[in-house]
Amino acid sequence: MILQLTVFLQNEKGTLSRLTRTIADAGINMHAMFLADTAEFGIARIFCDAPEKVAQMLTDAGFRAAVTPVNAVHVPNEPGGLARLLDFCNSADINIEYAYCFKVGDDTAIDVFKVENENIDEALRQAGFRIAEPEDIYAF
């Protein structure tokens, strides 16, 4: 499991820059960010160093922030990399809440997804998937 930083934002001009500025001013490096948006609010999902510390720091600064455990899997950066993973989830009756992917180097990608039942690492391992460890993504 990887800890993702989650921040609730109003869908208004300037809220995202206020967030990233606050993180930047704390000297924290971000590795990935994905934004889910609705008409009224957005949810920023971030991989950054020391996510728990950053969540506390953002809360103190007046943000609604939390850490969320998510699943992350290394897949080969080739056609079918993600599809194989999702085929497995489907056959194992694992329902995905949300997912996103990013490329690491030329050969691999990391697929990140959130499921209702968080403890599926073992099932993934047994099916031959390579689980990403926190140190693959961020520093502590």
Place this chain on the structure above:
Amino acid sequence: MYYQPDIETMSREELSKLQLERMKWSLSQAYENVDFFKRSFDGAGVTPDDLESLEDLAKFPFIVKQDMRDAYPYDLFAVPMKEVARIHASSGTTGQATVVGHTARDLENWGDCFARGIAMVGGSDESTLQVSYGYGLFTGGLGAHAGGEAMGCTVIPTSSGNTKRQVQFLADCGTDILACTPSYALYIADTAIEMGYDPAKDFKISGVICGAEPASENMRQEISDKLGVQYCDVYGLSEIMGPGVAMECAERGGLHIAEDQFYCEIVDPDTGEVLPEGEWGELVITTLTRECTPLIRYRTRDVTRIVSEPCACGRTHRKIDRLRGRTDDMLIIRGVNVFPSQIEQVITAFPEVATQYQIILTNKGPLDHVELHVETEPDYPIDTVRKLEDLKRRLEAELKANLQVAVDVKIVEPKTIERSMGKAKRVIDKRGEQA
């Protein structure tokens, strides 16, 4: 247990006799010394001699807030200035300020009224009372202060503001009773928790006396739980005196009116007719002892009802029910009467949502549009859009069911809703502002 047992547990018969005697005096005090009452009684064809029973009061004309504004500053005073010990004034946010004068005797009576409430939360001359109402022209601070001194408490006059210091006094000075607005009590509790205290366990405090703004049952419960206290609701208004006109005992179920000092009627806000006992309507108050600014049939605009069932606490003075709202705070949304207190009641039934909220009214074309801003509690999972939208939908459905009006719920970031030091600004009415 009681502050003035002989008065507070007086038989109804004796109390009515005392009220009639004092009412006659008060009518004369007003009629003979204040031009306004002379003119208004004469206009209605009545004199103080026409009062033979308490019910006869219904023959007398009302006085309304505007009459008090017109009398600014001293035209309603019934005593010479040398007898006026202090003046208080309303904030005047909705117009000309209203000035109310008090003689030394008036101030003494006020202290007694508030002190009865201190006894209701278990206070005595050994208690420490922290007054976190604002001091000044606003009657909250000095009213509670007078009550504490009358009781013989140790009074800590912190006034409002500097919340961390408020918490420090609670922690270090052994405060037993805190008097302030309900929103400020909650803010103080939250600040203490943020500072790492568990006020319910760590502090000696055992009672709060809260008033000057509406608070729902759930908000009161939250204050009681977080601070670990008995909650006493206090009613009062600066025109009549200040906090202490009615106060809530441990039995709850309403606030005992200081009936030896005030006579209460409930009238239909539209027709002015006195309503049968127990019906909801506008509270009308007649002062029975006030020397400087006697008021005969003052229309408070507060909506409540009289509760006359005997109270298990032993006090014989009747109660007013918790205020439902104000006739002039009542929002008319798409033709439907809505009290902010009703909205608050719905919100506080949702533990996922913080009790801070704001109602924003705008026009969308010809129709009124209601937007309700709320924050989620810090531990509510914010990670999934589905859950947040589900919360919003459930809240909207509950509001619609309770208010009969569609409300658009908007979940906002924390601290976007202004925390209050005094009265919380819950409603922002922008209707009519747009071109």
